Amino acid sequence: MSQPKMPVAVTMGEPAGIGPDVALMAWAARKDQSLPPFYLRADPGLLAHRAQRLGLSVPIQMVEPEDAVATFGRALPVVTGTHAIEDRPGEETSATAQDVIRSIEACVTDVRDGRAIAILTNPINKANLYSAGFDHPGHTEFLGALAERYWQPDRPVKPVMMIAGPDLMVVPVTIHIALKDVPSALTEELIVETVRIVAGDLRQRFGLPAPRLALCGLNPHAGENGTMGTEDRDVIAPAVARLQAEGIDAFGPLPADTMFHARARETYDCAIGMYHDQVLVPAKTLGFDDAVNVTLGLPFVRTSPDHGTAYGIAGTGKAKPDSFIAALRMAAILGNPDAL
Numbered sequence: 323m324s325q326p327k328m329p330v331a332v333t334m335g336e337p338a339g340i341g342p343d344v345a346l347m348a349w350a351a352r353k354d355q356s357l358p359p360f361y362l363r364a365d366p367g368l369l370a371h372r373a374q375r376l377g378l379s380v381p382i383q384m385v386e387p388e389d390a391v392a393t394f395g396r397a398l399p400v401v402t403g404t405h406a407i408e409d410r411p412g413e414e415t416s417a418t419a420q421d422v423i424r425s426i427e428a429c430v431t432d433v434r435d436g437r438a439i440a441i442l443t444n445p446i447n448k449a450n451l452y453s454a455g456f457d458h459p460g461h462t463e464f465l466g467a468l469a470e471r472y473w474q475p476d477r478p479v480k481p482v483m484m485i486a487g488p489d490l491m492v493v494p495v496t497i498h499i500a501l502k503d504v505p506s507a508l509t510e511e512l513i514v515e516t517v518r519i520v521a522g523d524l525r526q527r528f529g530l531p532a533p534r535l536a537l538c539g540l541n542p543h544a545g546e547n548g549t550m551g552t553e554d555r556d557v558i559a560p561a562v563a564r565l566q567a568e569g570i571d572a573f574g575p576l577p578a579d580t581m582f583h584a585r586a587r588e589t590y591d592c593a594i595g596m597y598h599d600q601v602l603v604p605a606k607t608l609g610f611d612d613a614v615n616v617t618l619g620l621p622f623v624r625t626s627p628d629h630g631t632a633y634g635i636a637g638t639g640k641a642k643p644d645s646f647i648a649a650l651r652m653a654a655i656l657g658n659p660d661a662l
């Protein structure tokens with residue numbers, strides 16, 4: 323693909339986690355891997371310390387987003403706006419939470435204002451942000467709220483989480499909720515609305531003209547005809563019937579335990595799970611190093627590495643930047659469809 327004329331905006335994420343490590347490593351690999359240009363909205367001092375810790379030679383240049391593309395070849399472009407943050411890898415604190423949140427908001431407004439092509443979020447510590455008053459379960463839901471605020475205040479936005487790896491793409495219908503709350507949250511309407519968005523985005527953004535969507539059951543053996551739970555029969559099956567009537571190639575509910583082996587995966591393009599771990603476990607097992615978390619249903623492009631803050635290896639050089647790099651490439655491609 324041709325090099326985008328606009329950069330990808332990258333959030334700081336949890337500063338004590340591996341976000342700074344993988345961003346610095348990706349910049350260092352930019353030439354070998356022909357990476358699209360990006361800038362970070364983060365504290366330049368922390369990044370300089372972390373680069374030193376990792377033994378990476380990374381010149382840092384403070385810029386405005388407009389200068390990021392021209393800067394990217396010779397220095398890591400950084401847009402400031404945060405407080406100075408001490409480089410303490412692995413040390414959890416909610417003291418930086420407001421800066422973490424502001425960085426996400428600022429990257430989103432950069433895209434809205436035409437200063438960036440897409441947003442890539444570095445991992446956050448959700449519990450830390452909650453303790454500082456953040457009232458969204460994760461990025462996915464927060465970005466939906468920002469999309470409503472900045473793009474379409476008159477219409478609700480339904481953000482949908484997809485984990486996309488080379489061997490498996492998955493979507494959880496319910497996302498960041500307790501397992502005990504899943505059965506009551508799972509409605510026919512929610513399933514239909516989610517799958518419509520998946521079908522539409524896979525067609526329009528991912529170039530799949532007729533995506534095949536396999537829906538997991540909720541219960542063992544997809545309920546075994548209602549003897550092991552009724553949601554499969556009473557909620558998921560009617561949702562599938564409605565989707566099929568709309569011309570969407572959805573099928574199921576299928577027993578989830580036999581949906582993820584290699585031959586089964588050949589029968590669909592994306593697996594739709596009923597709860598987070600049902601589909602994120604197979605997705606991360608098959609593709610932890612290179613899968614990408616991408617939010618569907620938004621009026622802008624957002625990707626993220628599939629991993630979390632990995633405090634235990636932050637600042638040690640053990641973090642692999644592969645998922646960040648995959649997320650960067652996907653952000654640039656989805657944000658620049660003309661270059662496909």
Ligand SMILES: NC(=O)C1=CN([C@@H]2O[C@H](COP(=O)(O)OP(=O)(O)OC[C@H]3O[C@@H](n4cnc5c(N)ncnc54)[C@H](O)[C@@H]3O)[C@@H](O)[C@H]2O)C=CC1
Pocket residue numbers: 340344444445446447448449461615626627628629630631632633634635640641642643644645
């Ligand atoms: N998009 C986001 O903001 C996400 C945030 N999180 C947050 O991350 C925190 C930690 O979550 P965990 O479940 O422990 O998952 P995690 O992904 O941070 O770590 C799981 C395991 O994988 C290893 N690992 C993770 N990324 C790696 C990389 N790039 N290279 C090498 N090894 C890597 C870690 O060292 C650890 O052993 C939580 O607070 C969670 O909320 C988790 C997932 C996504």
Ligand SMILES: NCC(=O)COP(=O)(O)O
Pocket residue numbers: 459460461462463602615626628
């Ligand atoms: N396990 C992936 C995850 O929870 C990421 O959530 P989000 O912060 O991207 O909404």
